[in-house]
Amino acid sequence: MASFHDLINAVLVIVLVLNLFALGSSRILTVIRIAAAQGALLSVLPLLNPSAGWPSLAASAGAIVLKGFVIPFMMGRSLRAAKIKREIEPFIGFFPSVLLGAGATGVALLLSTQIPLEASQTGTLIVPASIATIMVGFLILTTRYKALTQVIGYLILENGIYVFGLLLVEALPLVIELGVLLDLFVGIFVITIITNRINDTFASMDTRRLASLKE
Amino acid sequence: MGIILILFPLLLAGVVALWPWERQRPLFLPLVNTVTLTLSIILAYNPSGAVWGDWLQLDAVGTVILLALQGLAFALSFYVVGYLRYRKERSNRVFTVSWLVFLGLASLVVLARHLGLMWVAIEGTTLATAPLIYFNRTKESLEATWKYLLVLSVGIALALLGTFFLAYAAFQVGLPPTLDYPTLIAEAHRLSPAWLNAAFLLLLVGYGTKMGLAPMHTWKPDAYGESPGAVGALLAGGVTSLAFLAILRAYGIVAAAGLASHFSALLTGVGLFSMAVAALFLLGQKDLKRMLAYSSVEHMGILLLGLGTGGAALYGMMYHVFTNAATKGVLFLTAGNIHRSYDSKKIDVVQGALRRLPLSGAVFLLGFFAITGSPPFGPFFSEFSILTAVVQQGNLFIAIGFLALLFFVFFGMGKTVLHALQGPIPPGTPQTPYREGVLTAGVPLLLMVVVLALGVFLPPGVQQWLQNAASELGGHL
Numbered sequence: 001m002a003s004f005h006d007l008i009n010a011v012l013v014i015v016l017v018l019n020l021f022a023l024g025s026s027r028i029l030t031v032i033r034i035a036a037a038q039g040a041l042l043s044v045l046p047l048l049n050p051s052a053g054w055p056s057l058a059a060s061a062g063a064i065v066l067k068g069f070v071i072p073f074m075m076g077r078s079l080r081a082a083k084i085k086r087e088i089e090p091f092i093g094f095f096p097s098v099l100l101g102a103g104a105t106g107v108a109l110l111l112s113t114q115i116p117l118e119a120s121q122t123g124t125l126i127v128p129a130s131i132a133t134i135m136v137g138f139l140i141l142t143t144r145y146k147a148l149t150q151v152i153g154y155l156i157l158e159n160g161i162y163v164f165g166l167l168l169v170e171a172l173p174l175v176i177e178l179g180v181l182l183d184l185f186v187g188i189f190v191i192t193i194i195t196n197r198i199n200d201t202f203a204s205m206d207t208r209r210l211a212s213l214k215e
Numbered sequence: 216m217g218i219i220l221i222l223f224p225l226l227l228a229g230v231v232a233l234w235p236w237e238r239q240r241p242l243f244l245p246l247v248n249t250v251t252l253t254l255s256i257i258l259a260y261n262p263s264g265a266v267w268g269d270w271l272q273l274d275a276v277g278t279v280i281l282l283a284l285q286g287l288a289f290a291l292s293f294y295v296v297g298y299l300r301y302r303k304e305r306s307n308r309v310f311t312v313s314w315l316v317f318l319g320l321a322s323l324v325v326l327a328r329h330l331g332l333m334w335v336a337i338e339g340t341t342l343a344t345a346p347l348i349y350f351n352r353t354k355e356s357l358e359a360t361w362k363y364l365l366v367l368s369v370g371i372a373l374a375l376l377g378t379f380f381l382a383y384a385a386f387q388v389g390l391p392p393t394l395d396y397p398t399l400i401a402e403a404h405r406l407s408p409a410w411l412n413a414a415f416l417l418l419l420v421g422y423g424t425k426m427g428l429a430p431m432h433t434w435k436p437d438a439y440g441e442s443p444g445a446v447g448a449l450l451a452g453g454v455t456s457l458a459f460l461a462i463l464r465a466y467g468i469v470a471a472a473g474l475a476s477h478f479s480a481l482l483t484g485v486g487l488f489s490m491a492v493a494a495l496f497l498l499g500q501k502d503l504k505r506m507l508a509y510s511s512v513e514h515m516g517i518l519l520l521g522l523g524t525g526g527a528a529l530y531g532m533m534y535h536v537f538t539n540a541a542t543k544g545v546l547f548l549t550a551g552n553i554h555r556s557y558d559s560k561k562i563d564v565v566q567g568a569l570r571r572l573p574l575s576g577a578v579f580l581l582g583f584f585a586i587t588g589s590p591p592f593g594p595f596f597s598e599f600s601i602l603t604a605v606v607q608q609g610n611l612f613i614a615i616g617f618l619a620l621l622f623f624v625f626f627g628m629g630k631t632v633l634h635a636l637q638g639p640i641p642p643g644t645p646q647t648p649y650r651e652g653v654l655t656a657g658v659p660l661l662l663m664v665v666v667l668a669l670g671v672f673l674p675p676g677v678q679q680w681l682q683n684a685a686s687e688l689g690g691h692l
Contacts, residue, residue: 164379190342191368197349
């Protein structure tokens with residue numbers, strides 16, 4: 001069990017580093033790939049558990065295909081159709097966002113020592129990595145203006161929630177795991193249709209133009 | 216039978232998607248809704264028929280939500296047939312398919328025993344309703360759909376984290392991690408209180424976003440404002456009830472663990488805050504449909520106030536799910552008719568609607584009186600029984616705040632509604648070829664009769680369902 005935890009912790013460190021890269025990059029395609037790599041990497045983790053059975057295998061395979069390939073493909077296509085490359089002038093600049101993300105990670109690490117865990121799970125980075133990734137996703141979602149970048153923020157947030165799920169190995173029946181993945185797939189499918197329409201209608205992916213509805 | 220209730224609409228959604236003839240396609244909606252409402256009523260009398268393995272069951276709280284939702288959707292489905300006749304310029308394929316997918320997933324939300332399954336279904340209902348909001352294909356509806364999808368996806372993602380926390384609340388104390396609702400209720404007193412409390416907060420924020428509680432309500436006026444009337448009614452009466460059910464599930468576990476009193480102030484506070492925010496935005500509101508959206512925020516607040524009060528208020532709260540759903544149906548459908556006739560929903564254009572659309576205008580007026588809690592309509596009695604429970608608990612300040620907010624809402628909405636309905640029609644006001652039809656004006660009229668009936672004569676059977684649901688929730692106290 002100890003080696004399994006070490007392995008998980010090593011992967012989670014990579015996940016945390018990917019968060020900071022996502023915050024610091026202005027090229028949207030790069031951020032799509034970072035989120036995809038993060039999602040795929042996390043999907044592999046349940047397989048490292050020595051007690052993992054075939055349902056974990058099936059759920060992991062589905063998650064790797066969806067998060068690593070299908071979603072980045074859908075988003076990349078939407079990006080090409082929109083003919084945009086970069087996130088320009090986010091609400092909080094790239095370097096300050098990286099600092100904020102690093103700060104959030106530090107706070108999450110500090111806080112997590114206070115959280116009661118089941119005895120065999122103390123010492124994993126799962127809880128702080130989950131909290132930090134959720135906060136980074138939220139940061140991207142709220143401080144970037146391009147519709148597609150906001151969707152990536154949502155994906156990173158979802159990755160953070162997935163990290164927490166690692167604490168609950170095999171708690172979710174396969175049907176539910178696949179249901180969650182199906183929701184994610186349909187969700188991104190519908191959202192990319194809407195982002196494409198936004199681009200066609202407003203000749204821009206800038207969500208600041210979506211401002212006709214207010215009091 | 217529970218599984219049929221879910222799969223039948225989904226199967227028919229597939230048929231409708233392939234159905235080549237535009238004219239007949241909408242007729243599938245009343246057909247399917249008739250079947251699902253009939254099945255729901257049979258199940259309400261015979262809940263054991265809903266059981267399907269360890270996955271589906273129908274409890275008393277679920278029964279009330281199921282009947283409110285299916286009853287409303289049944290009425291709306293006939294209106295939709297009439298509505299889509301006016302919208303022949305665009306294909307109704309996506310609309311009808313989305314409606315039926317929603318209907319199937321909505322039943323799954325109610326019947327799901329496993330809280331993970333319930334989450335999957337709730338997220339599914341969000342995705343199924345998004346194309347309905349975008350039906351008008353305008354810039355504004357695009358903006359509304361985008362906000363709806365993004366805000367609700369994030370909200371529901373937080374609810375997933377809360378759901379994981381619930382499973383961990385079992386795991387951390389050495390129980391097998393589970394999300395089976397009856398098991399969680401049975402083991403509630405052994406769950407880790409720290410994780411359980413955190414789970415409840417996340418579920419309240421997450422599903423509360425979908426319910427449209429303030430301050431997570433910002434998507435609501437946009438989404439309700441830009442969607443067709445029948446969709447607004449489905450969202451305000453149906454989808455919100457489903458999200459409330461999810462919060463009731465979380466509350467049920469917390470109550471079974473003996474922790475309900477910890478959250479009573481929070482729930483009451485969120486309820487009153489939602490009412491206050493709604494009252495503020497209702498004052499001087501110039502858009503009829505946005506007005507109804509804020510009214511929905513207000514009524515979600517009333518439900519939370521009922522939950523926070525607990526005890527005797529739980530009956531009134533379940534009652535209010537019914538009365539709110541039916542009255543929101545009346546209001547959104549008649550407002551939709553007015554919108555259609557004037558080609559505007561802003562009161563600087565809409566004036567004298569009582570003259571132009573005597574039936575829809577009159578029913579809209581009655582609906583306004585009903586939703587603001589005037590006797591003898593249903594919402595008056597449900598709100599009154601919540602108020603009585605608040606007073607009986609000795610929370611006089613809460614009771615006064617509740618009454619004051621109801622008054623402000625009445626005042627704010629009244630000004631907008633009367634402005635739209637009364638007076639002559641100014642010359643030059645736009646007029647579309649819309650005429651009141653049997654379906655578009657008849658359905659809200661019939662729903663209005665239901666709203667009245669829910670007040671003056673509540674059938675004993677319905678009373679029993681409400682009572683059962685209240686004692687199921689209160690039984691855990």
